[in-house]
Amino acid sequence: MAPPGTEPVIIVEGLTARYGEVTILQDVSFEVRRGERFMILGGSGCGKSTLLKHMIGLLRPHAGRVIINGIDITRADEGTLHRVRSRLGVLFQADALFGSMSLAENVALPLAEYTDLPPELIREIVRMKLGLVNLAGYENHMPSELSGGMRKRAGLARAMALDPMFLFFDEPWAGLDPVTAAELDILIRSLNEGTGTTMVFVTQELASIFSLAQRVIMLHRDVKGIIARGAPQELRASSTDPRVNHFFNRRAD
């Protein structure tokens, strides 16, 4: 076994993504390593969310493969896909909490579906998960009674309900104030270091990119693919591509 941190656990190979006849991504390849915090960057409309949806099997690629933990999810049957999905947690851009359920019920939902634990054990786990995201005590609140940042954290608690091996985040910082965003950074970092969960982010939030990302790829709509990859600090310091430079230094072209 390769030493932790270098073993690739998600491999995207020659991925081509299309909506109908429109090609959004062309021949994209990269890999995510075990336990790392990996970010997908790029301007608006370059296909970041599209790429993420392909990585979690919500969309099937036109060509290419996505291999998670050795399983090619683009060719997997429903049963296998279901099993792989139970190891994934996803935090959607709009938190996607179920508005008709309390926070406890939201977090308990995957636990009740995938395990045969008795209700009081589930309640214990739910309480722990809400504690992990600093929402202890909010079990019986409804999502509509929470602030945006609290809802994000509750969504994170639900995504982590089954101790997933992989967590995917679509723009987790969007709509958060700088202080709340920084708190979320700290929370994510401690969860990543504590649980060893592999984390993939889609984001444009420079502050969080520099504070969290270990490796990034940057997409661009002109090439329909990756224009840069590496550690964000290195890219900012040494990239010669003006598109990359402008992104990291927050300049208009």
Added chain:
Amino acid sequence: MAAMNHSGYRMTVEGTAGEEASIRLAGRLALEDLRPLMAELRAIPERMKPRRIALDVSGVEYLDSAGALALIKMEILCGSLGIPFELLGVSEKDHGLLRLIDREAQLRPPLRPESERSDIVAKLGDRARRQYRDVLEIMSFVGELVAALAFCLAHPRTVRWEEVKFYMKRAGADGLPIVALISLLLGLIMAFMSSLQLKQFGANLYVANLVTIAMVRELGPIMTAILVAGRSGSAFAAEIGTMVVNDEVNALVTMGFDPVRFLAVPKVLAAMIVVPILTVYADVFAMLGGLIVGVTGLDLTAFTYIQQTKASIRVFDFATSLAKAVVFAMLISGIGCQRGFQVRGGAEGVGTSTTSAVVSAIFLIIVADSAFAIMLHYVRQ
């Protein structure tokens, strides 16, 4: 000594009762095995009544948060029993995970109790207050709607006629097949059932009168209104409700539009135009149903049946039937829009308001129809 094997973890317990118990855990402490793990751990203090417990986890290969929870619950349990507890051999990584779990949060009660159970009086009062508020809201909406309609009558150019046309198609043309089918069947049933009785008196011909009068005076407007409430009232509520949830209505307000005039008026106007037309169709199709029974089952000729039908229609009845239809249309579309604007919360609120739009509309239709029945009784005299 006891050794037990499970799919994921191995546990060995050493020591004598009343003295120190040393527990060794190895393998995977994960969510799948949480249930037996917690049960086994919990049983130890009870069974052995030890003076102290040492839990060695140096053999654990994989620990997830559920496993960590089991360890922490054990620590909490020992704390509450007054038994000193020690956790040994925790790896660096697992230490990080254990530190993340907030022990106090595990014991703290929720900020809000699970369900606020209240006695029946409080519930009744709450219910009554909600009903009262509901009535107030409806009244104020009626005010707004009437004002908006009056404004639109005075300034017909401000009405979004394209929208009106769209909803006329939705509520009217698209609804015609179901209205026609139901009315036809209703006419068939009425004619058939009444013919069984009237035949005994040789009064076959009066089937035509019965179907026509019943349909034009009462059933035509009511049946049509109920169908429109189910098809379109609910759709209006769902559409506006979704817009409320997505802040689209707020966006309209900030852009300087009056949401009632912008959203409700076209729907109400469209309903007021198409429901009377649908009612006429309903009447005609019911008569057709009666005609089918008359011709096939009662040995009447189509000509006599139609003559008899014509003779039994009174202009007054026909006109009031149309007036009723207009009133019903206002009630259905008005309450549909009002329920939509009333939506709070998320998707669930939309569902509730849609149901409520249909139920309230049918209720109002029946109430209004009763009022019409009494009123017309005196007018006819």
